[in-house]
Amino acid sequence: MKRYVIYRRVSTEEQGKSGLGLEAQHRDIALFLENFSEEPYEVIGEFEDHLSGKHDERPQLAAALELVRKTGAELLVAKLDRLSRKVSFIATLMDDPKVKLRVASMPSADKFQLHIYAALAEQEREFISARTKAALAEAKAKGVKLGGLRDKTMKRNEVVKANARARAEKVAQTVQPLRAQGASLRQIAEALNASGVPTARGGRWQASQVKRVLERLQAVG
Known part of the structure; x- marks a missing residue:
């Protein structure tokens, strides 16, 4: 029987944003289990953190990973950035032979594809941050309060x-x-x-x- 350990994460700022809230994560995971999971399956644990993805120290994620390593179950997340926003963290996790990762929104993605996606997402965030800082500096130069x-x-x-x-x-x-x-x-x-x-x-x-x-x-x- 296929076994899963579900992990969800949301930060205070993300609670109301479309696609990032807990309701959306519940929905995506349910869709994966219904349409893409091997049968039969069992969810043996569910964990949830209310912390930013920038923090590596997340107690519920640690507990989820401990259960995964102990039982051989797969760690199931709705989206890759719910696991972490850092490509280094995701890469280290995927190198762990005792951790199997599944992403509900990318049900057929293998480790290589997930790694590439994480790297591209991190680059995009860095570009958005730089663009925002440039826009603020330009506005300040024009006298905007x-x-x-x-x-x-x-x-x-x-x-x-x-x-x-x-x-x-x-x-x-x-x-x-x-x-x-x-x-x-x-x-x-x-x-x-x-x-x-x-x-x-x-x-x-x-x-x-x-x-x-x-x-x-x-x-x-």
């Missing part, structure tokens, strides 16, 4: 946070009592879905979203 742009961004972020808190408070009467009774995050998500309560984007609830709601309610409380 960059601080004003940052202030607008901060205000927009505050509005986003306020909306998130308001949405959390709307489901508080369902989420908090269930949690107090010992219900798991997944069970609470299933209860919200069964009640027809949509997420902010109109989708179905996942355990990770319930966790964020509880954290926001705790912060407000």
Whole structure:
């Protein structure tokens, strides 16, 4: 039987970006398992980090890799940059004889192709960073007040946070009592879905979203 250890990662800044959120990762992994995995298969572990891909020290990734090396299962990620944004980190991992890597969005890619993709993605990020710095320097030379742009961004972020808190408070009467009774995050998500309560984007609830709601309610409380 084919066995998988699933790893997902998202940073605070990426939560709302299309294609990078946890919902999208859940979707891509589910599509891979349904359409591209060998049958039968078993998911023996799921791990999730809420940290930037620039950091190599990620406790949940370390735990996922430990389970992979121990059991011989394959590490399954939605996209390669969910594993890391550093080509050196990915290359080192692929050189590990005890680690087998599968990427849901590239179901047929071999190690060589994954390595090339990681290198090209890193070059693209470096170019985008250089282009952004050049644009900011040019704007500053023309007398544009960059601080004003940052202030607008901060205000927009505050509005986003306020909306998130308001949405959390709307489901508080369902989420908090269930949690107090010992219900798991997944069970609470299933209860919200069964009640027809949509997420902010109109989708179905996942355990990770319930966790964020509880954290926001705790912060407000």
